[in-house]
Amino acid sequence: xxxxxxxxxRPTGPLHLGHYVGSLRQRVELQxxxxxxxxVADLQGLTDNGQNPEKISxxxxxxxxxxxxxxxxxxxxxxCLQSALPALAELTMYYLNLVTVSRLERNPxxxxxxxQKGFERSLPAxxxxxxxxxxxxxxxxxxxxxxxxxxxxxxxxQTNEIVRSFNRIVGAPVLTxxxxxxxxxxxxxxxxxxxxxxxSLGNTITLGASEQEIQAAVMQMYTDPHHLRxxxxxxxxxxxxxxxxxxxxxxxxxxxxxxxxxxxxxLGDMVLKRRLNEELQTLLAPxxxxxxxxxxxxxxxxxxxxAGTQRAQAVTAEQLSRVRQALGLALQDDMAGV
Amino acid sequence: xxxxxxxxxRPTGPLHLGHYVGSLRQRVELQxxxxxxxxVADLQGLTDNGQNPEKISxxxxxxxxxxxxxxxxxxxxxxCLQSALPALAELTMYYLNLVTVSRLERNPxxxxxxxQKGFERSLPAxxxxxxxxxxxxxxxxxxxxxxxxxxxxxxxxQTNEIVRSFNRIVGAPVLTxxxxxxxxxxxxxxxxxxxxxxxSLGNTITLGASEQEIQAAVMQMYTDPHHLRxxxxxxxxxxxxxxxxxxxxxxxxxxxxxxxxxxxxxLGDMVLKRRLNEELQTLLAPxxxxxxxxxxxxxxxxxxxxAGTQRAQAVTAEQLSRVRQALGLALQDDMAGV
Numbered sequence: 001x002x003x004x005x006x007x008x009x010r011p012t013g014p015l016h017l018g019h020y021v022g023s024l025r026q027r028v029e030l031q032x033x034x035x036x037x038x039x040v041a042d043l044q045g046l047t048d049n050g051q052n053p054e055k056i057s058x059x060x061x062x063x064x065x066x067x068x069x070x071x072x073x074x075x076x077x078x079x080c081l082q083s084a085l086p087a088l089a090e091l092t093m094y095y096l097n098l099v100t101v102s103r104l105e106r107n108p109x110x111x112x113x114x115x116q117k118g119f120e121r122s123l124p125a126x127x128x129x130x131x132x133x134x135x136x137x138x139x140x141x142x143x144x145x146x147x148x149x150x151x152x153x154x155x156x157x158q159t160n161e162i163v164r165s166f167n168r169i170v171g172a173p174v175l176t177x178x179x180x181x182x183x184x185x186x187x188x189x190x191x192x193x194x195x196x197x198x199x200s201l202g203n204t205i206t207l208g209a210s211e212q213e214i215q216a217a218v219m220q221m222y223t224d225p226h227h228l229r230x231x232x233x234x235x236x237x238x239x240x241x242x243x244x245x246x247x248x249x250x251x252x253x254x255x256x257x258x259x260x261x262x263x264x265x266x267l268g269d270m271v272l273k274r275r276l277n278e279e280l281q282t283l284l285a286p287x288x289x290x291x292x293x294x295x296x297x298x299x300x301x302x303x304x305x306x307a308g309t310q311r312a313q314a315v316t317a318e319q320l321s322r323v324r325q326a327l328g329l330a331l332q333d334d335m336a337g338v
Numbered sequence: 339x340x341x342x343x344x345x346x347x348r349p350t351g352p353l354h355l356g357h358y359v360g361s362l363r364q365r366v367e368l369q370x371x372x373x374x375x376x377x378v379a380d381l382q383g384l385t386d387n388g389q390n391p392e393k394i395s396x397x398x399x400x401x402x403x404x405x406x407x408x409x410x411x412x413x414x415x416x417x418c419l420q421s422a423l424p425a426l427a428e429l430t431m432y433y434l435n436l437v438t439v440s441r442l443e444r445n446p447x448x449x450x451x452x453x454q455k456g457f458e459r460s461l462p463a464x465x466x467x468x469x470x471x472x473x474x475x476x477x478x479x480x481x482x483x484x485x486x487x488x489x490x491x492x493x494x495x496q497t498n499e500i501v502r503s504f505n506r507i508v509g510a511p512v513l514t515x516x517x518x519x520x521x522x523x524x525x526x527x528x529x530x531x532x533x534x535x536x537x538s539l540g541n542t543i544t545l546g547a548s549e550q551e552i553q554a555a556v557m558q559m560y561t562d563p564h565h566l567r568x569x570x571x572x573x574x575x576x577x578x579x580x581x582x583x584x585x586x587x588x589x590x591x592x593x594x595x596x597x598x599x600x601x602x603x604x605l606g607d608m609v610l611k612r613r614l615n616e617e618l619q620t621l622l623a624p625x626x627x628x629x630x631x632x633x634x635x636x637x638x639x640x641x642x643x644x645a646g647t648q649r650a651q652a653v654t655a656e657q658l659s660r661v662r663q664a665l666g667l668a669l670q671d672d673m674a675g676v
Binding site: 042043046047048049050051052053054056057058060061081083084086087089090092093094096097098099100101102104121122123124125126127128129132133169170302305306309324327328329330331332334335336 | 380381384385386387388389390391392394395396398399419421422424425427428430431432434435436437438439440442459460461462463464465466467470471507508640643644647662665666667668669670672673674
């Protein structure tokens with residue numbers, strides 16, 4: 001069974017190991033068996049960066065380089081730029097009329113993000129309505145599967161509500177409902193043990209991190225604060241080094257043995273950290289090299305992004321045309337014919 | 339001084355004498371001295387017709403025929419279709435990030451419309467944000483003047499707030515502030531004397547009304563309910579027949595004399611109504627004929643709308659490109675070059 005998958009990232013900063021574990025690694029696998037589109041969601045990035053748009057523009061090509069560096073293959077995956085797909089903005093305008101303000105205000109994902117970001121009364125309208133924009137993205141590609149974390153399930157539900165509402169109004173199954181594709185590995189914690197990882201918190205390891213940066217980050221990692229002497233028993237739960245070893249090691253049996261050893265005492269943090277450092281250096285060295293290579297040739301990056309975007313333009317324009325036809329707004333097509 | 343004027347109508351029904359007095363007549367004059375664009379605002383029409391889009395699609399070409407019939411000249415005025423201008427949706431997406439939800443909720447025009455339409459908790463998101471969409475329309479054409487009624491002044495203010503906010507963020511005067519062009523004649527009442535005129539209230543005279551329909555409407559007009567006998571003194575204020583005579587008669591001195599006569603008594607409603615009927619028949623006969631002619635050749639209507647829309651596409655796409663450049667989102671242009 002071949003899925004039509006839509007996924008993507010807001011280009012608000014360089015991608016990091018959290019992205020690698022949470023989505024990038026999965027995409028490299030998915031592209032082999034499914035039709036996958038990866039959207040560089042610059043419009044969505046602007047919804048909470050309206051006052052500093054340069055944050056988005058500076059990161060767009062970096063994110064594309066990150067994708068290519070980890071092995072997302074532009075021949076297998078359509079990599080495209082959201083703001084270069086006018087159909088997405090147009091579909092958003094149509095869908096905005098099918099969703100009430102109070103429904104958007106009740107969206108649990110949006111509610112918790114509004115709280116996190118401290119918007120309160122200064123909530124940008126674009127941020128409130130971004131689930132509608134996501135519904136436009138998903139339906140524009142007629143995506144059947146959307147890889148998300150648990151916290152994003154309300155976005156899938158919002159999309160499907162719009163799909164059902166639209167299909168009911170036009171009396172035909174024009175839009176496709178989608179389902180969540182929940183990843184096997186959930187979230188990687190920040191190196192400080194915090195659930196949220198971000199460049200501004202300084203608790204990430206980016207895909208382009210240098211050898212020294214990786215080592216320094218691993219050495220700073222939060223372990224068990226009560227594990228003072230090597231001989232002390234240590235706690236594995238909440239220990240960031242083990243979270244990372246779990247996520248990255250190819251040898252889970254060995255990790256299980258290390259955990260047992262750590263719990264009974266006699267295994268020092270430094271040994272573990274050295275081990276993790278080796279794993280991460282091995283993983284990231286070729287990614288860093290490919291990333292730098294791509295970023296050294298921005299013309300080629302732009303060419304690759306343009307090729308994917310062009311394919312996406314055709315797909316989304318056709319879907320927009322279907323939506324318009326269904327709404328009876330077919331004058332555009334009539335006008336194109338004269 | 340040549341203005342750049344943007345104006346338009348939501349195609350929610352055939353245009354009527356209220357539109358003629360409130361805007362259409364003015365447009366026929368303005369087009370001779372200014373750069374005027376008239377937008378058939380079908381997207382905006384959908385903001386409170388999301389559940390019955392056919393209301394919009396059915397009326398779009400009628401509205402274009404109305405324009406042409408009253409003398410809006412497609413060689414002097416750019417007549418274009420909102421939903422066929424993707425730049426408008428795209429600009430809306432950018433501007434939504436510059437406006438807070440609470441600011442939109444405080445917009446007096448939107449507030450009173452929400453009340454009128456009885457939306458309460460079922461307010462469509464598209465309706466709440468339509469002032470942002472209007473700002474996109476106005477700035478996409480770099481309009482300097484927007485003909486509005488008093489009740490629409492908050493929309494102009496909202497647009498200019500977005501303009502100032504955008505220019506401040508990008509540090510350059512990319513967008514142009516606009517000003518209201520307040521019409522000389524304010525609102526024509528419905529034939530029942532109500533301030534609001536609408537097809538659904540059945541209190542309008544449409545531009546395509548037949549001779550019999552016009553006559554029947556005039557005969558039904560609300561006058562002075564206390565003016566029972568011809569010899570009684572009558573009241574001119576709130577008397578719909580006089581409102582219409584004021585709006586349509588080419589001979590204000592004669593109307594002033596009629597008012598004086600009516601006030602002192604001895605002038606019957608029927609005399610006045612016959613007089614008004616004659617004026618309206620003379621005005622509307624050629625409009626009705628031209629309207630029917632245009633509607634008999636939809637291909638020609640579509641061709642005219644397509645020509646105007648194509649001009650508008652060029653103007654708005656160029657403005658969108660400027661906006662993107664200013665935001666640093668110039669990848670589209672780079673991509674177009676490869």
